[in-house]
Amino acid sequence: MLELYSLKKSFGQVNAVDDVTVTIEAGQMVGIIGRSGAGKSTLLRLVNRLIEPTNGSILFNGRDITKLWGRDLRLWRASCAMIFQQFNLVERMDVLTNVLIGRVAHQGPLSTVARRFREEERALAVQALDRLDLLSQALQKAGTLSGGQQQRVAIAKALVQRPEIMLADEPIASLDPANATRVMDALRKINREDGITVLVNLHTLDTARTYCDRIIAMRAGRIVFEGLPAELTRERLQAIYGIDGSDFELDESVTSTAIAPLTTSQSRQKTMA
Ligand SMILES: Nc1ncnc2c1ncn2[C@@H]1O[C@H](COP(=O)(O)OP(=O)(O)OP(=O)(O)O)[C@@H](O)[C@H]1O
Numbered sequence: 001m002l003e004l005y006s007l008k009k010s011f012g013q014v015n016a017v018d019d020v021t022v023t024i025e026a027g028q029m030v031g032i033i034g035r036s037g038a039g040k041s042t043l044l045r046l047v048n049r050l051i052e053p054t055n056g057s058i059l060f061n062g063r064d065i066t067k068l069w070g071r072d073l074r075l076w077r078a079s080c081a082m083i084f085q086q087f088n089l090v091e092r093m094d095v096l097t098n099v100l101i102g103r104v105a106h107q108g109p110l111s112t113v114a115r116r117f118r119e120e121e122r123a124l125a126v127q128a129l130d131r132l133d134l135l136s137q138a139l140q141k142a143g144t145l146s147g148g149q150q151q152r153v154a155i156a157k158a159l160v161q162r163p164e165i166m167l168a169d170e171p172i173a174s175l176d177p178a179n180a181t182r183v184m185d186a187l188r189k190i191n192r193e194d195g196i197t198v199l200v201n202l203h204t205l206d207t208a209r210t211y212c213d214r215i216i217a218m219r220a221g222r223i224v225f226e227g228l229p230a231e232l233t234r235e236r237l238q239a240i241y242g243i244d245g246s247d248f249e250l251d252e253s254v255t256s257t258a259i260a261p262l263t264t265s266q267s268r269q270k271t272m273a
């Protein structure tokens, strides 16, 4: 169980995350939605301690992870794997090596290149690739794969970390709808089969509704809704965001019903309030 209490992160005058208190039950898949600048990425970065909170605490199974440092902090970071919009793979290395890099987080700051991976680590990586239907690409350079395949490699890499939580920051924002579906399916599969808690930032409410057990909606650093997807009615949406559609990006100017293939910069421009 992940518990956030009065969590706050300020950057100068901006309260990126502002007094957030919420509990995420173990094994749930939780979608975080909100416009650009709402604080979604900052929230995930606080959880895996990429940034330090200005105030508040983060408890995981009762332990305050904001107090961890040294080896304990490294182990915590390994147990909450991050997935990013831009995949973060080493493009010139093959897929298998990229996945094995996920083990380094677990083992310590040894040079990946100099390091020889053990047989069982290789077996773990191969198994993860197989689960994500990527075995035949194992020896291909990561940069030659499609975006959707690269994101699934990133998920395989996260899996071999043996995480307890997976933090995915807009994992499908750069993908076309077909690849987006495969990536979201993969996230849900590992959530269901491995019991890994998934916290996923999404721009599209529809995706959150389809895949997530619960939805958290943020606005200006604050949680403005937390509950079951079915509870996020058109009326609530209207109250929160001033829109009544439920199937498009959280932006009045976007009317497409698809997962809009916007680039981040386009998306930012469009969603700037
Ligand atoms: N390192 C930083 N320095 C200064 N301000 C920051 C920093 N990181 C985030 N912010 C600010 O905090 C606010 C929340 O940013 P955040 O990236 O968490 O939003 P977001 O919901 O992830 O947006 P997006 O959908 O565009 O990714 C924004 O106003 C942003 O400009």
Ligand SMILES: [Mg+2]
Binding pocket: 040, 041, 042, 169, 201
């Ligand atoms: Mg973000």
